[in-house]
Amino acid sequence: MRLVFIGPPGVGKGTYATAISKRYRIPHISTGDMLREEIKRGSELGVRVREYVERGELVPDDIIIELVRNRLSREDCKRGFILDGFPRTLRQAEELDKMTKLDLVLNFVAPDEVIIDRLSGRRICRKCGAIYHVKYMPPRVPGRCDRCGGELYQREDDRPEVIRRRLELYRRQFKPIIEYYRRKGILVDVDASDQAEIVVPRIVEVLKSKGLVSDQ
Ligand code: AMP
Numbered sequence: 001m002r003l004v005f006i007g008p009p010g011v012g013k014g015t016y017a018t019a020i021s022k023r024y025r026i027p028h029i030s031t032g033d034m035l036r037e038e039i040k041r042g043s044e045l046g047v048r049v050r051e052y053v054e055r056g057e058l059v060p061d062d063i064i065i066e067l068v069r070n071r072l073s074r075e076d077c078k079r080g081f082i083l084d085g086f087p088r089t090l091r092q093a094e095e096l097d098k099m100t101k102l103d104l105v106l107n108f109v110a111p112d113e114v115i116i117d118r119l120s121g122r123r124i125c126r127k128c129g130a131i132y133h134v135k136y137m138p139p140r141v142p143g144r145c146d147r148c149g150g151e152l153y154q155r156e157d158d159r160p161e162v163i164r165r166r167l168e169l170y171r172r173q174f175k176p177i178i179e180y181y182r183r184k185g186i187l188v189d190v191d192a193s194d195q196a197e198i199v200v201p202r203i204v205e206v207l208k209s210k211g212l213v214s215d216q
Pocket residue numbers: 031032033035052053054056057058059060064084085086087088089092
């Protein structure tokens with residue numbers, strides 16, 4: 001089952017990819033995670049891509065396409081994969097078509113207000129990194145971590161005005177990709193405005209309806 005997941009920041013894409021990856025034992029391949037890993041390791045590739053990633057700019061197509069080509073040629077991708085964060089340009093999409101035949105592209109959608117509500121309520125512990133939400137997963141004592149008592153803070157890019165900018169950038173970047181797959185007839189919109197416990201079964205239903213999985 002060869003899938004691509006597309007969706008704006010805060011839509012829960014990472015959570016859904018992890019759940020589907022576990023359930024069907026196919027790797028979740030996030031190009032953002034792969035690049036951050038290379039940077040952390042200080043590999044040759046990490047050094048080449050560091051500045052782009054830090055500035056939030058796209059890494060050149062040739063580099064990212066080779067990275068994905070190598071990753072997809074590994075044994076664990078024989079039964080399928082979930083690509084997350086790739087493709088981001090039409091050239092990447094066209095090269096991906098030459099590498100493999102995708103079964104389905106899932107486009108996760110939720111109103112901006114839902115995303116802003118989710119991200120702007122997020123609080124992170126300075127000490128242990130635990131994640132909370134002021135409405136949906138509040139700590140017992142406001143502003144304090146349940147686990148270690150550390151101070152909770154809001155990430156700079158989780159502020160509403162920054163989220164709006166991130167959403168705009170996302171729309172601009174992914175619009176042509178979404179159109180590309182819609183024209184090919186392999187794109188399905190998935191409503192992701194509910195909690196993950198509802199969205200994950202929704203994804204499973206889509207996969208079943210396309211004949212990609214047959215479990216209960
Ligand atoms: P992400 O975690 O998906 O937001 O990716 C983090 C950063 O990695 C992006 O801002 C880009 O600098 C880089 N990146 C990830 N995927 C790609 C891609 N498909 N093409 C170009 N750059 C990418």
